Amino acid sequence: MAEPWFEEVSELLRIPSVSADPERADDVTQAAEWLAAFVRQAGGEAEVVPTETHPLIVGDLAASNGSAPTVLVYGHVDVQPPDPLDLWESDPFTLEQRGEWLYGRGIVDDKGQLYMLAKAAAELAAAGELPVNVRFACDSEEETGGHQIVDYLAGDERGADAALIFDSGMTTRGVPEFAVATRGLVYFHLTVRTGERDLHSGLFGGAALNALHALTQILDAVRARDGRLPEPLRAGIAPPTDEERAAWAELVLGSQMLTDAAVAPVDPRAAEEFYLRTTAEPALDVNGIAGGSPMLQKTVLPVSAEANLSIRLAPGQNVEEIAAAVETLLRDATPEGAELEVTRLSAAPAGLVPRTRPRSSSRRTPSSAPWAVARCSSARAARSRSCRRS
Numbered sequence: 001m002a003e004p005w006f007e008e009v010s011e012l013l014r015i016p017s018v019s020a021d022p023e024r025a026d027d028v029t030q031a032a033e034w035l036a037a038f039v040r041q042a043g044g045e046a047e048v049v050p051t052e053t054h055p056l057i058v059g060d061l062a063a064s065n066g067s068a069p070t071v072l073v074y075g076h077v078d079v080q081p082p083d084p085l086d087l088w089e090s091d092p093f094t095l096e097q098r099g100e101w102l103y104g105r106g107i108v109d110d111k112g113q114l115y116m117l118a119k120a121a122a123e124l125a126a127a128g129e130l131p132v133n134v135r136f137a138c139d140s141e142e143e144t145g146g147h148q149i150v151d152y153l154a155g156d157e158r159g160a161d162a163a164l165i166f167d168s169g170m171t172t173r174g175v176p177e178f179a180v181a182t183r184g185l186v187y188f189h190l191t192v193r194t195g196e197r198d199l200h201s202g203l204f205g206g207a208a209l210n211a212l213h214a215l216t217q218i219l220d221a222v223r224a225r226d227g228r229l230p231e232p233l234r235a236g237i238a239p240p241t242d243e244e245r246a247a248w249a250e251l252v253l254g255s256q257m258l259t260d261a262a263v264a265p266v267d268p269r270a271a272e273e274f275y276l277r278t279t280a281e282p283a284l285d286v287n288g289i290a291g292g293s294p295m296l297q298k299t300v301l302p303v304s305a306e307a308n309l310s311i312r313l314a315p316g317q318n319v320e321e322i323a324a325a326v327e328t329l330l331r332d333a334t335p336e337g338a339e340l341e342v343t344r345l346s347a348a349p350a351g352l353v354p355r356t357r358p359r360s361s362s363r364r365t366p367s368s369a370p371w372a373v374a375r376c377s378s379a380r381a382a383r384s385r386s387c388r389r390s
Contacts, residue, residue: 001102009115010095012077013104019054019078019144028140031077031111032057035118039136042122046136051148054078054141058152061121061134070133072160073121074149075114075167076142079106113166114138135160142167145185145346171252181279184313184350186323190330191341192218195303198292204301211305212291214338219307221333222284222326227269229282229311232325238316238352240280248275282322284311308345315352323347 001009017031018024032048032055039046039059046059057077082092082105090096092105106112124130137156139149170176194209222230254274258265265271277283291305292298313322327342334340 001097005119006095006097008119009107009112010104012111012115013095013106014093015077016082016093017078017106017140018081019141019146020081025054028054028078032138032140035077035114035136035138038118038122042118043125044134044136049152053144053146053148054139056148056152057136057138057140059136061125061130061136063133064125064128064130068132069161070135070158072135072137072163073114073117074163074165075117075138076110076140077114077138078140078143079109079111080143110142110167117164117166132161145187145348147348150348171257180353181315182351183279183282183315184317184319184348186311186313186319186326186347187345188309188326189343189345190215190218190307190309191343192305192334193303193339193341194337198303199301201299201301208301208303209335209337211302211338212289214335215289215291215305215307217335218330218333218338218340219286219309221329222309222311224266224284227267227273227277227281229284230329232329233282233284233311233322234314235321235325236317237281237314240276244280245276251275280314282312282314282317284309284326313350315350317350319347319349 012031012034015027015031015034016024017028019028029048035057036046036048036059039057039061042061044059044061046057049056049058082088085092090103095102095104095107097103102112118136121130121134135158137149137153139146141148192211192215194211194214199208222233228234253271255265255271257274258271270277287308287310289305289307292302293300309326311322311326313319323344330342331340
């Protein structure tokens, strides 16, 4: 990367805009203001719009030569928390180059990609060669599943001729990838209580209900079997086309994807069905469990346990329907005597690009990441839309 560009994107990455941390709210706003200022410096108009949660960044950069199509650009300036910090080889908010790779929180998701889009538009505008109107509609809460950008776009009647989002991967050099579908997300926090206070397992073990035992029993009710979630959680799936299924054979093997990630497959068919499971099927994961005494040798019988749980919705699925089904399964599996509290923390709908659509509208911009990825092996494939969801 050219030195001026490196320094420029470093400025953005230095802002610790962790949307999940309330103490970083000012930093999140600062990152939004950085992007708005960048668009203005490129000759466009941009503003930071406060919302009930985190701000939006909206703006326009006009085409160089009069009337032109409009391309809607989305990205997000917030990032995931950097912990555990002891696993970092460098400061997470200081951009560092090692060989041909850049390292820093947000360089991949999504500040780096958004910067590339904004910088490309700015460079073309400066040269008088920007062929399209660029409309920026970005948010600063994607990492917490926020909905402000979706609400904004739903109310924006202007529409656009195309929407461009750089928030996916390019796993094979020289092979362009773009999204034709997105999985949605519903995130839950669970709290289980089985009594008033923790007990001594030597006195009550075998007689008192253990909250961690109750929690694992509850979570087992929504676990996938043979790669498929329980039927209530599969309602509404829009199946991939035969063309998509056939084209998955051209992608990096699922076994290689798992090997490269240094992770064990969940079952013997996981590698074979990798792209089906990660793009066209819902997936549910326990993201964290707390309770008892995991760090010290202590013979406690815990009466309180918590878990974070998320489900990735497949294209075609409805947020409210699936969220209700998850909660029903969890409550039905709660053992007698245990109290279960389910809190929905965030949600984002799944998206699917229609097979035929003469003009894009900002109302139909796909929802939040992770993006289903489509790879086109040639320019012809890109023009004909014969691309594959991955």
